[in-house]
Amino acid sequence: MFLLYVIIPIGQSIWISFYDWDGLGAAKWIGLRNYIDLLDDDSFYTSLKNNVWWLVLYLLAIPAGLAIALFLNQTVTGIRLYKSLFFFPFVISQVVVGLIFSWFYAPDFGLLPRILGFFTGSETAILADERYATFGIIAAGLWPQIAYCMILYLTGLNNINPEQVEAARMDNAKGFAMLWHIVIPQLRPATFIALVVTVIGALRSFDLVSIMTAGGPYGSTRVLSYFMYEQSLSEYGTAMGYGAAIAVVLFAIMLVFISLFITRMLMQERNG
Template sequence: MPITIAPNRRPRREARRDTGTAWTFVSPAVLIIIGLGIAPMLWSLVLSFQANDLVTPSRWVGLENYDALVQDPNFGRAVRNTLVYTVLFVPLSLVLGLALALVLNQRIRLVGLYRTLMFAPFVISLTAQGVLFSFILDPEFGVANSLLHRLGLSPQGFLTDPGQALFVLIGISLWSGTGFCVVVYLAALQEVPPSLVESARLDGAGRWQVLRHVVLPSLTPVTVFLVLWQLIQSLQVFDLVYVTTRGGPLGSTTVIVYFVWEQAFKTFTAGYGAAAAYVLAAALLIIAVAIRLVRRQGATTR
């Protein structure tokens, strides 16, 4: 008589029990992500196709909000200001960060203190930075114009001058944003193989040649990360503009995110603001994909 062996169901039951326990721990985080991330994102996407003032019933308008953005000179100016901010801030922050990291990577006295001072501005929130520099750069009572007066130079408008305001904001951002690049580059410089540097020097390579042919290629992955990070930060700048200039003077510092805030919470055209936000989101996605493709192509060619 053949012997039948009953299937062992204990492993399946234990697997289901483990899965249930795992979901018990993970579900709060999943609910938070869905409630505060995915759901608002989908709602704003639907909102971008509506005429909605957040008070009265909405009306479906299709692509009219996006068509209006193309013809809106205020949105065009916000895009130009954002591009100028990004084009200047990103490369300057990387170049300054790398230069300072190379200096601080040397064996110099009090190097730990210098590294801390470089990173300290990055820890300060952009709101606090805006308040601080608003006092320093005040055209009548600020410290900056007081120093210029002592040096015999004419006072400047700084944040109240349409020709200077955007560049002053870039300078404030560099004061804090460069510190992050310094810390990341310093960590990457510690990982450069000393054997490669010594081999290059033994072959007669000078300091510049070692930097160009050994150090910089080793820093490529970190540089790609910093480019993407600084691009996202610059395209999403809002706090500093809101605290210092409120998009002025004469719209010279209105960036895309501030334009979105104005449309949603100042003029109460939330659907129009949501459309502008998704234009920015599409730009960020395209930039991220392009950088990833360039990096992958560079890796395959090597």
């Protein structure tokens, strides 16, 4: 199954990237031409820059998820209700998240423009402004991603060794010292999984871009996955070879991060 649905399609994508092909007719071998064209394509650099923004800002989900998990890992009145509210974004689809935030940003009836208008005197159409649109979409993506990291950390907090915590308390460790030296080291497995999933989610972001802006305005919110779709699979694009070249570049970037994560994990296991 892994060979059929993962390895072989990866090999086919790499092979197609060396052809000029519209997906229907005969494919023409052009070698590295698609990759050379990528280097001269401003849309490719815009997509790559946006992917970097996604990667950098998406990492905020990890400390935010940890903070919420620490808050929810308490025995207080109504804690189950709070957990349900924070868990809610994780169980709804990305399409629903995109629609919710599109309404939230809508200049006619959205809540955010009304708030901005109240304090600044002018409403801003977030998704129609190329300066802010990408960051608006990333904010929408952070909502469910923080919930996912929160779940991972809640699971990790339930598995913390209570003996270490008690020993630290006997040594007068509390507050930030307790968190930094006792709690966070025991949350390394959860942090590792959260980091891997967050990085991969940032690099393959597609759903929210498609739902909220379709790459606009003026192509300013494109990411590599959506740029690939535009070039090869959308109603305007039939350049399967060029789209495959974009997919190969995205795969290479993800492969670098995944290789680093796996190498680090193997080193930790050997040291352990």
